Amino acid sequence: MAKEKGLTPQSQDFSEWYLEVIQKAELADYGPVRGTIVVRPYGYAIWENIQQVLDRMFKETGHQNAYFPLFIPMSFLRKEAEHVEGFSPELAVVTHAGGEELEEPLAVRPTSETVIGYMWSKWIRSWRDLPQLLNQWGNVVRWEMRTRPFLRTSEFLWQEGHTAHATREEAEEEVRRMLSIYARLAREYAAIPVIEGLKTEKEKFAGAVYTTTIEALMKDGKALQAGTSHYLGENFARAFDIKFQDRDLQVKYVHTTSWGLSWRFIGAIIMTHGDDRGLVLPPRLAPIQVVIVPIYKDESRERVLEAAQGLRQALQAKGLRVHLDDRDQHTPGYKFHEWELKGVPFRVELGPKDLEQGQAVLASRLGGKETLPLAALPEALPGKLVAFHEELYRRALAFREAHTRKVDTYEAFKEAVQEGFALAFHCGDKACERLIQEETTATTRCVPFEAEPEEGFCVRCGRPSAYGKRVVFAKAY
Amino acid sequence: MAKEKGLTPQSQDFSEWYLEVIQKAELADYGPVRGTIVVRPYGYAIWENIQQVLDRMFKETGHQNAYFPLFIPMSFLRKEAEHVEGFSPELAVVTHAGGEELEEPLAVRPTSETVIGYMWSKWIRSWRDLPQLLNQWGNVVRWEMRTRPFLRTSEFLWQEGHTAHATREEAEEEVRRMLSIYARLAREYAAIPVIEGLKTEKEKFAGAVYTTTIEALMKDGKALQAGTSHYLGENFARAFDIKFQDRDLQVKYVHTTSWGLSWRFIGAIIMTHGDDRGLVLPPRLAPIQVVIVPIYKDESRERVLEAAQGLRQALQAKGLRVHLDDRDQHTPGYKFHEWELKGVPFRVELGPKDLEQGQAVLASRLGGKETLPLAALPEALPGKLVAFHEELYRRALAFREAHTRKVDTYEAFKEAVQEGFALAFHCGDKACERLIQEETTATTRCVPFEAEPEEGFCVRCGRPSAYGKRVVFAKAY
């Protein structure tokens, strides 16, 4: 069974490693319908922790949750020209319901701007009705050709925020506020360093004026877009006639935003921190932060388990998420292996000899073991979890720095995107960007907000740079 | 504006009152697609509170959340004969996706027994894999002909629990355990008295061996099924080949259960407690438990608002959900009216004269006002909220008792179901039950678990009673 849990090494086949670790750590399984997954309890618990963190931050910034319908009339999607162009190839369409053919086919929502715009046009009359600060937790469907668990699935869970404002300034502030919340989730909870920046015109959301993003670098050198926040301008307001009477008595269109983060964030966690032994979960999002593995023979079973239960209680009293693995049918070695695979940050080993000496062995998923007085564990572990988080972040940041290169020639560019981020100048021309993608499979990830002002010439075509700074390029999920 | 918020009295047209209060209290609005609703923040906050209570109780009883796909192959639904017969008339069907016609049409899940059964057949091998104790929060679609906000909508949010066990006994215990949790939610959180009982064969879930239910009585004398818990026996295990090797080395089918509670529970809250002035929300589920309405003129504005903010903080420190209505554009009278409509249990009125005397006026949504020292409110309100809950429950129970009649003739039966529950004997014959429904529109709600053993003759056909006790009949939502 230990062998059965063995993983393909990352260096041998990262993609295979990813698929195996998801299955073997019981995060998810494949659903019966093409491109769908089943998120199993251990994977769903990570999602619940992400939800809890985001939901709190959304509410602290004045947002409220609501729920809009799954089915959207096809005619709604056609009201915003770029939006329908972007999403119609991926739509799932309901044509029959209640035993009859529908008069108008219904799209299963790929995102909810249109239906929310329709409702806002009924609800918003005056500046007093603004801002509208809404969020929705739910499922959406995008029928993609190539799917991959968590990263690209026919159906996925996410949150989609939608806000409407009286002014452009206020809406743009909101866009950045929400992107910052995503960046905080990544850095402070998932221990993932991210670059905040602007998407190019080619890569922006279908229907947006502009899109902002957080971009992370995975261990195989590919980028992952982990959350996006869009300024939609008056595009949806005009498409759905969302107007209000302002303080100055003028009737104006609202300015809207939307922002979303999905369970692909779990994919980012897996591929940022995992290693050849399995997952490595960031403590603040880990379903189990500490696992206690009691080691006993028949004669010592009772007293070891009793001590383990006492320890569990003491750690829970400190607010830690603890699991006591008291299964009789498995050896301690089997259990060590399994909890390493599942990425639990700390393991406490507790045997009869330890007990006699009032101590226990503490093993970190990042390596290293130490022997500590049993009574000291409840005090020590919270701090050790903080240090674990910081070490994870430090390692991920060091990896990213080692895999980021400033490049000024197309040859150097092609090499750089084999292993990570390439920072290069670009002319801003969509056609040129498309050629880069065709020739290298790399795409622009973002124009980073925090970057030195720098002028230069497009890495591919040599025309002057359009952005006043280098653009981040990479192959991407 | 105050007039605009006026409601049709319940006694004049209960159904109209229900639709109006939902709109005017901003619980929900109609979606663009037939039979769908949009749940607005105030309504969604009630659902979040319900979720929180149930989710905690589910986890305390060992359940874990997971997520299964929205789309189910049509062939899956056909594997359990009764199941497909029950659900196929209500299915929404996806026939096209990604720009192409699908080879096999996909049902949008009306419930997830089939897809979960399919996954269990892969996951379950041994008695060690049991029990499986899963729950899913999500949306389902049932294309019903007659819809009504919260009560019967084309799409609705719910939770669906699914468990698999090694023995019939264990599964049956689970069925009752989860029904008890629903009953606790109703009684202890929503202040709704419910009758726990068994559905008749005619009324059971399509695919179940038997269905248990909690039944509540609405203020118009109609019953509402507020949650159900099903014993599915080996039906789905046989349909999906879910077998395990037991301790005795024999290969056996698992016994499964499912149980669900949806946002129709919000409908039950509205129709159990609401009155002609609007909603009356049970404190433990109310999004706002106490609203503070400051009363001021220009010169007193600052000091009144400051005191109101202090009070808000002091109440929040006691763990109360408090809202300070500091909108300048509305009069206190307008605000009183609005928060009554929205069913907030307590209102604190705070004016400059109150302030001088260090006091405030506390008004209960159930009637009555009292003047209390400002400093006493934080201590007093938690207890008053408990008393409010108990009074709500007492009133609802008194209403139900006044609208429940034991009847032994069909004439008396017909009268009784005009205004509430009729307790009558029934022969147990489905055809007879169907005739009662045709002739009176009343249906069996349940065979109550807690009822005197009593023998008698069917209220319609005169044959001997089949259940050893009276059955609860009513017209129902």
Ligand SMILES: [Zn+2]
């Ligand atoms: Zn160029």
Ligand SMILES: [Zn+2]
């Ligand atoms: Zn009969």
